Amino acid sequence: MLLLDSRCAVLDGISVFPDHSDPLQWYYLPTQPHLTVVDGTPAFQLVGFRGSRDGGLLSFDCNIGLDQAAISALQQKIRSQFDLDGDPRVATVPLEDGTVHLVVMGADSSAAPPSPDDGQPAPEQPFVVKAVHNAKPSLYNENQASFSVQLDEQGYAMVRATLDAAILPVAVIYSLDYLALRPAYKVTLSIDWDRVQKHLDETFGTKVFIFSADISKAVDELDESKAIDLRADTFVAEDTEGVIDRRDAALAQVKAMITSAFFEPSLPPWTPEKPSDWERALKAIGEFATQQAAWAAGGPAGQNNEVSFSYKKTDYTRIDRKNLDVNFSERTTVRRSIYPQGHLTSLFAAIAASPELLGRLVREVQASDFFTRRRLQALYRPNLGAPLIDSIDVRAEYGGIVHNALLTPDTWSTNFEWLSDVRDGVMQQEVDISYDVRFKNADTTERPAELSSEHEKTSLPIVSLLPEADLFTIRSVSLLAERIPWTRFDSVEVYVRHRDEEHKVDERELFRLTEKSPSAVWPMFVVDREKTSYEVRTVMRAVDGNDVDSGWSISDEEQISVRNPFRARTFSVMANVSWTEIRDVFVDVRYEDKANDVLVEDTLHLSQGTATPTFVVDLRDPTQTAIEYTVTFSYVDGRVKQLPPSVTYEPRIIVDPKSHGHRVVQVMPPPDWKTRGVELISLELRFEDFLENLNYAAQLELDGPDARARFEFDYVDVSRNRYEWRSTVLFRNGLRHVTNWVASAEPVLVPRLP
Template sequence: MLYLNPPYHIIEGVSLFSDHADPLQYYYLPLMPKLTAIEDKTTGQKIPQIQLIKYRGKAGNGGFLNFDVNIGIEEEALEKIRQKLKQVANLSQTPRLAPVPLVDGTVRLLLLGKQTGDTSNPSSSPQFVLKIDQAAKPSLYGSNQAAFSVALDQYGVTVMEKALQGEMSPIGIVYSLDYLALRPAYSVKLSVDWDRVQKHLDEHFGIDALFVSIDIDKAVDELIESRVIVIEADTFVPEGEDESAVLGRRDQAVNEVRDMITDAFFKPSIDPVKEEKDGWDKALYVADRVSRIATTGGWSSGGTFSYKKLDYTRIDRKSLDVNISERTTVKRSIYPQGHLSGLTRTIAQQGLDLKNFILSVDLDDPWFERRRLAVISRGNFEEDSISSINVRLNYGSSPTNVLLESSNARTQLDWASIVNNSVMQRDITTQYKVTFKGIDGNERPIAVESTPTIFDGDSLEINPRELYSLVHIPIVALSFPWDRYPQVEVHLKYTDEKNGIRMDDSFLLDQSHSEQTWKMFVRDPQQTQFQYKLIYRAANNRDIETPFLDGIDERITLRDPRPNKRSLTIASSLDWNLVDRAFVDLTYDDAKNDVIVEQSFEFNKEDSGSKTFKVDLVNSDYRTIAYQVTLLFKGGRTLEIPPSVTNDRRIILRTDMQGHRIITVQPKKTDFAAKRLAEIQVELNYEDEDNGLSFSDLFTFESNNDRATFEFDYSDQQKTAYRYRITYRYLNGLSRSIDWMTTNTDLLLLPVA
């Protein structure tokens, strides 16, 4: 097996490695690759295996460089190497040579700034090398031949044509070859001065005395320190490699050498005096002793020993000199590399013509040309729910159908060219049909078809959106009160009878799904008007439904259908030492807009915090809230505050609360100018002498659009009537008054007279 052990020889550019067992066996590997040359059996010339093809034509300009390389060596050269190796290695016989046995390897090409594995980078500047085609690995036997094919642009062809005529070509080849070899792993050597060892042990041990292994180890360590016993352990594994197994075997060999010394001068015994004590409490020796027993199996690792007196001057000392070593198999790589030589010298030596290696090609021959057409779908099959696109093409008298699907969105077609007057006919009649999937035929067409067209290009792009469009209508909720309207139904319609479109879709939005998109199928771009209706599903079951509205923008935004709010805060100022509980019943009733909201609150000592009554307003001008307060005292007495209304923002609960009324005052819908009326003045008064209540107010109205409110408190539900008096002032300066009148209405309409 190949042995990584110096000396290494390099002869005639070839690396040579020795064998681990056979001194006459060597392995060779050339340092540089070369062009493959094949012998012409007729002429005897060696033809380099390289060819440069350059082409030009309408399809483009460029070329291809094809060549074979190897790292083999001819038999004549091998014989010369054998003779030189015999001399430099001082061999008695002619050595045998064999190629380095390879287990794996790769080869790559470096050419004009590119190398194997580089991807093309489209650019307007010259690329020189467009693509490199090759096998990733050489043959890995024989001469390790590798074949290359390189695509060049027109600039790369020009450079290569000139460069091949030089002494060195720009073609760089780099091999990376893996092989297995033996190398030293470790070496353990023992060298003993036996006279000094025996003398030292005679002085320290008696023949009849018993000793434990620790005493022997101490004596041996002293001999090692004084260089009487020399143990050398060398490791050849580089740091960083997986050397744990090698180091373990090296340490085992060292322990075996130490056991040899112990076995040479001592023999195991049993202490006859007492039960054996082994001193394992000394932690430093425990691990070493156990390790020795496990690795060497020798009894010198523990127990009791007696010294045996021997005269080693009479024993062949070589029998105890030890040299333990190990060699391991490793995987190594070697990298033969270099630039190939130019063709000038090779061609001159073989008497060849350079023109035979450079081939010029004109691509433009109409008869050989084929009418090629790439059919490419630009449709979004998933987005548009397209099942397939059936493309019908007719070139001359050769009709062809192509079915494009999501898994096959493009295809390449070609026909034998039709040539007229040395010019290829290019016109192709095209037509396509788009078929949809998962479509309700009652709402929209399941297929649309284009009109026939003439196409003379090379790439036919099919864009289905030329026949229709999908208008995306986003439905988005912005700051929407999902707590009041947990769900919103959106109904959408789009109709185009001429094109057979009658779309009717609906979406259900909630807080988790607050956005949707409606895809509106449109064939007439001038007709994109759609209608939508919203149904707000309220938490209190008082749903709000809009009529169908025209979509002005290509977007539907959901907002609060009742953006105007009315809130009333109820705060307690009750003495909870007197009052046990308080109830407040509130009602907002907008009968004209069918809005009624009712809610009740309870207050007590434990729950006396303020509470809020909220209403969504349709009529932002109508803000009146009716309420009634009931107080339960701790003595069992109940007090009901008379029904009240308020336009304020808050109510304060007190034990002395009164009922509260609000009277809306406004003129009737009569034109003041028609009556020559300048203004109307009204005085209002409420009195309850028994309860000490008196309220008065005065309002002036200058048009029938003016409004006013008269508010007063009352204690007795039987005394809620109030009085009013009207004074009319005319444009001529005259005035007229109507005497006091009594009424109990909540809406006081003033006659215009």
């Protein structure tokens, strides 16, 4: 990498820089631009014209490169100047960025045009009408730059007369940025151990407890006497981020080396009257030990003023190394600018060597009396974006003359007309076209109110404006609700959002789909065709209040399909009754899934001649299919009978006044199955109601931590719905545990382990 040090020099008008690691690698950059020469001919053209517009056009290319002969001479100059062991390798300075501008007879191409003062027109610039060039050079190899300058009559005459003068009245100024290494800081330490130890013996030899302030004062005295020579040189500004912190850390590490070499932390004597002082000192020593570890690892150093020290009785004069030199340094990358500049040399030598060259470099053109007109029609053919467009402001420039026209939905076309621009007897056809699109009722928080096109050249008589291709596009995203059980969901809300921060797009829309309108189309406004993804969220509004929210997700599809993501659990009821005795049957149905916060309740009504009612719920958890229900019979004579609460996993039930309540006990393995080494659990369950002559029994087995089982039985009275169970646990080590019978009324049974 390019290095900034004392070897940087200017040799024969060429700046040279060394490499940071390779002594034979050098970089160069000439300090003065010159005309580009192609096959022996300067890249230079001066055209004078007369007619309706008089003046001239100066066009030329320049660069700051070197030919091979100059490069070879530079290599030898570098080798001799810096006494290198071999021929150096040279390369142009690697550039990060740069600009170039032109100064022609007092007119600077980089200066802003003068603004009118007090309503008066701005004064005209003498000699130069307009200068056109790229703001940046090639930033590679020779850093080629091309210029085109439109001159008035006096300007043309000035340039024409100075072609064989010492220099041309044309100056080119480069501003080039490059990265380079330079020193950031340097910390050095030199210690004379004999003098240091003698001074510390005299200062601390008889002291028991020494504090950080005492040590700092002693070090300052040693520094003044040059027994300790500590220097910190900084080569960057104090506000340089990161570098100053690393310098201070290196300086602190060097100071810490001095403290740890001669002192060690110690505790003050413990006194019953002030135990807190002793505890605080103990804590401070712990923190100091942590700091010492951080210093050793190269981390930042601090100072703990609460730590007391004792002086080490080490005789460093007996150690072979009586001097210590420490050196910390760092180099940092900086961005620098260089400004090659100068007036272009004249063409005197080239014209003297080849007199015919003047005829090729300078041409004079006279326009004929007959002029045709340049006509152009600009039109917009409405496309998908037409409903959004309020107007299109078209700008057309031909021969330096600019026309504007505003296209609206009433008239999407316009015609432009100019006097022809003739050069060398040839009419120029190129027209520069650009346009601005303004949108209707644009909310600038969602999308830009206006977009501008790039400048384009056309030689055709008709130009079609294509804002949907050049500036934005409308992407039609269709939305469709499929297989939605509309009896359970009122509507489906689809939230869509498209964001493109770079182009200030944050479009948000809400679509509501219903049974009557299950589809819609979202015209998504897109500026960057590489960013067509969008965010989508669907909310299915349920009749029972258990809405289904999909949450936000990212999609790039051209269609959003919304479907019910859950399996439906249906439950129907049939009645086996005498309708001459019973008028109505009511079944109160309840489904609950606590884990997913779902609770659905309904009442099914049966009477003579009515259809079989059905209860439907969308299962968030397909394994949770239990439905609770309570049956109530209303007799013709006014009596009412209610069966005990029941549970079922069946899709349908038949109710009868003689039916009993039905319970289902879920049997699940204990959570510590694996950690306790369980192999198998056998369970015996029974339910007995001697008053109603009910007797149920079952034997179940759980063979793993994921096993499930059920025990079902009928009962008559809620006060007599307790069942009994006992278990036999077989462990993998061969042990077996048998429990006694236990009574329970819990709907979920989890056997206990011993």
